[in-house]
Amino acid sequence: MRSVGVVSVGRSDYSIYRPLLQRIAAHPDLELRLLVSGMHLEERYGSTVNLIEKDGFPVTARIPVLQKEDTAEAVAIAMGAGVSGFAQHFARQRPDLLVVLGDRFEMFAAALAAVPFNIPILHLHGGELTEGAMDDRFRHGLTKMSHLHGVATEVYRQRVIQLGEEPWRVECCGALSLDNMLSVPRLSRAEMETRFKLDLSTPPLLVTLHPTTSEYEQTAPQTDALMSALQTLGLPVIFTMPNADMAGSVIRERILAFCTTHPNARWVENFGPEGYFSILGEVSAMVGNSSSGLLEAPSYALPVVNIGNRQKGRLRAGNVIDVPQFEAADIVRAVKQALTPEFKARAAGFEHFFGDGHASERLLNLIVNTPLDERLLNKTFHDLPPS
Structure with missing residues (x-):
């Protein structure tokens, strides 16, 4: 054996x-x-x-x-x-x-x-x-x-x-993550709302931000720019928490503070495979710098706003809008574009190459x-x- x-x-x-x-x-x-x-x-x-x-x-x-x-x-x-x-x-x-x-x-x-x-x-x-x-x-x-x-x-x-x-x-x-699309059972919207204490009546943004570790000294202003953009947009938000990277606690602290002062914002420490692959089908767009936006999100025809350099160099499909710098106004414009019917149609209209x-x-x-x-x-x- x-x-x-x-x-x-x-x-x-x-x-x-x-x-x-x-x-x-x-x-x-x-x-x-x-x-x-x-x-x-x-x-x-x-x-x-x-x-x-x-x-x-x-x-x-x-x-x-x-x-x-x-x-x-x-x-x-x-x-x-x-x-x-x-x-x-x-x-x-x-x-x-x-x-x-x-x-x-x-x-x-x-x-x-x-x-x-x-x-x-x-x-x-x-x-x-x-x-x-x-x-x-x-x-x-x-x-x-x-x-x-x-x-x-x-x-x-x-x-x-x-x-x-x-x-x-x-x-x-x-x-390998695409195998989960075939094998992991999906939770219903009602099950998601009950299990994770969410309100999904209006599809929220799913926001995942990790430190860009080659420039981790900039984590605080980068996170502040994203939070400023989310405040300007005023949309419901679900945050997932950052990895254990350098300066990850900076992002974590700002997420908790944002959720405290914005009633339509929630955070989830860990969805688990069933919860995560279910929430991808309930949100309006993904925002941040997670590799999931490039790997899993295309299978859901989910628009993604990818910010900064963390994923620089990865292959990406037509569902991704890249925002090169953490500028609040640029993030706002990109999210608004991602939510248009025209871009949603574009995100759905390609073949997955992973x-x-x-x-x-x-x-x-x-x-x-x-x-x-x-x-x-x-x-x-x-x-x-x-x-």
């Missing part, structure tokens, strides 16, 4: 992983070992490890890393704690294959700890760009530490190969059938032909 260690560090990656976790857990020749860290283990972020266990996935290891602060020093210390914690776990219980996703610093720490143990690594969502976030460096670093790659599009596949990975190692599987909702099947095939042998472990740098 092949043991598969899957690293999950927060609600965002867990909701993506979920269809793959279900397939691994159900396979007779695989043993799922779920290694939980980061925001999952923190009460201030909703203790979402409880959601994992409620879904029926046993947690093999809990590896706390986050510090009380969200400064640059605290993030660096958390990375060190992650390397130490994951290394101690691997010394006790080494998986046959380790699965990591995306670009979080906690993921990077887990992969870094696995290197001396010579553990094969499968990395999901490599080749993407977020030039406004330090996550960009972690993602490309994870690519170079990994032995297999499940990417979302052919563009991203070519970029991973450009980073020197041999083509046979890189599989275009599609975006996959077909069957990524988990392709990834499971990689996990089950790839020989974990010397050929996989001994990487050769793949040079591109001279231009």
